[in-house]
């Protein structure tokens with residue numbers, strides 16, 4: 001017997017993939033993923049363990065152990081035998097976590113002409129049940145495919161919408177990204193862009209090497225090229241799932257669907273159909289006859305005809321719903337794309353959808369949102385965002401995300417080379433995307449979702465792109481001299497280093513008398529014996545050997561005047577935010593100063 005893939009074994013033994021991985025962990029067997037292969041000895045051990053487990057489980061019928069030992073094609077059980085234990089998927093729609101599993105939502109991305117549409121079409125044709133004759137299936141931006149492992153939802157909005165527009169609004173609608181790469185063309189600029197988007201969204205990626213039917217197809221080259229992006233296919237020892245397919249002949253498509261289901265299983269995607277409804281707009285349009293139609297992906301809860309929905313600053317009541325195959329439905333649970341009739345205005349893709357109890361509640365939510373928007377706009381007017389603002393508060397972000405655009409591949413490589421040497425233990429430079437040519441709208445969307453900075457060398461952004469960047473508060477910086485660009489990176493790195501402060505001694509004073517002030521409380525009439533005192537400095541008061549107070553110097557006075565600083569040898573009034581100062585106390589002043597870091 002040869003080696004066996006983990007998921008095949010799991011399937012044959014009727015065990016959950018996660019459980020299989022746990023068992024392998026327990027045995028100390030190393031693997032990359034469920035598609036890794038394991039030795040025959042390990043297979044035997046696993047079978048033994050499962051059999052023992054079944055024996056020791058009091059409720060488990062003896063047949064379970066037999067089933068675990070049995071090959072998948074084992075003779076059917078006698079008619080009077082107890083029903084075999086339910087499929088693992090059913091068993092894990094766990095009441096224990098409260099929420100059942102939901103179908104994965106998948107998006108297909110890749111370079112132009114690499115076969116995204118063809119692949120989706122093939123899956124749609126072979127996996128989507130045709131509607132009743134005469135029924136017109138409308139394009140709704142998503143469809144559900146039935147596979148042997150259950151439902152998979154594909155988003156088929158054109159371009160990278162699922163990852164750009166939708167993500168730019170903060171919603172993450174896809175669970176898994178399929179990157180289509182043509183076997184005769186290998187990695188192209190939009191492939192890299194698609195990969196960057198999937199990485200920014202932190203969703204698992206599966207690479208489909210398409211067009212393997214072509215004589216000039218070279219899947220090995222695609223795999224090698226992928227390794228140059230640090231994406232190492234499983235067969236090269238990495239953990240990237242790569243599936244050769246042909247959207248023309250259908251070869252490999254079955255495997256692709258299988259891998260999607262496996263990945264989904266490992267992701268343990270769950271949603272509660274009984275929970276509060278939330279969803280995301282996939283796309284919206286106006287139909288000449290029907291009016292405004294919006295495709296919404298249900299993410300939590302269940303939608304019903306008649307529900308009130310709030311999207312952005314608009315609301316609607318669901319008059320009718322259709323599923324992605326065009327059939328009328330009355331309700332829709334998690335991971336279901338539905339086309340909704342009932343909005344008065346076309347909602348934008350990526351908008352979050354919520355439900356409201358009634359019209360009054362919907363109006364209230366909208367009024368609140370409108371106010372928040374006005375406040376945000378006013379705040380943006382007052383203060384233009386800086387690069388540091390976009391990177392988040394100092395000290396919490398340790399990675400500087402960059403999108404790099406340059407005139408030639410040579411420039412890109414030169415800049416990347418310099419940047420690689422700039423990284424420190426504290427700050428990582430993450431070049432999410434490095435491309436040739438002017439920055440695009442896609443770059444701006446990626447920058448806004450990943451909080452990245454766009455740096456251009458010898459290329460400038462077209463007006464339309466600058467406008468979008470301005471709207472989103474993204475700075476696109478263009479340079480003609482490499483070292484100016486590098487200086488900017490230094491500034492970003494510096495801005496990202498958590499400042500280190502240390503306490504610096506300023507001076508010492510003796511309290512010679514306490515002056516009672518009607519408004520400011522007790523003021524320490526003091527004589528500066530060393531150094532200087534500054535307003536807002538830190539103060540430490542000692543009485544004998546004991547520190548009796550630590551706080552701030554809130555005021556300094558020379559005679560009747562407020563002053564910022566008093567030097568040694570002078571008398572002054574020191575106002576502490578403390579009232580118990582006494583004659584004879586010693587006040588020590590210090591301040592926190594930022595320490596320059598190497």
Ligand SMILES: Nc1nc2c(ncn2[C@@H]2O[C@H](COP(=O)(O)OP(=O)(O)OP(=O)(O)O)[C@@H](O)[C@H]2O)c(=O)[nH]1
Nearest residue numbers: 111112113114115116117118210211212246247248
């Ligand atoms: N031989 C072969 N041709 C394919 C395959 N998949 C797609 N094609 C062809 O490649 C061309 C581009 O395919 P599309 O599906 O339109 O590619 P796309 O990535 O959706 O392209 P855009 O939507 O323009 O970005 C078409 O002529 C397809 O017929 C395949 O597996 N084998």
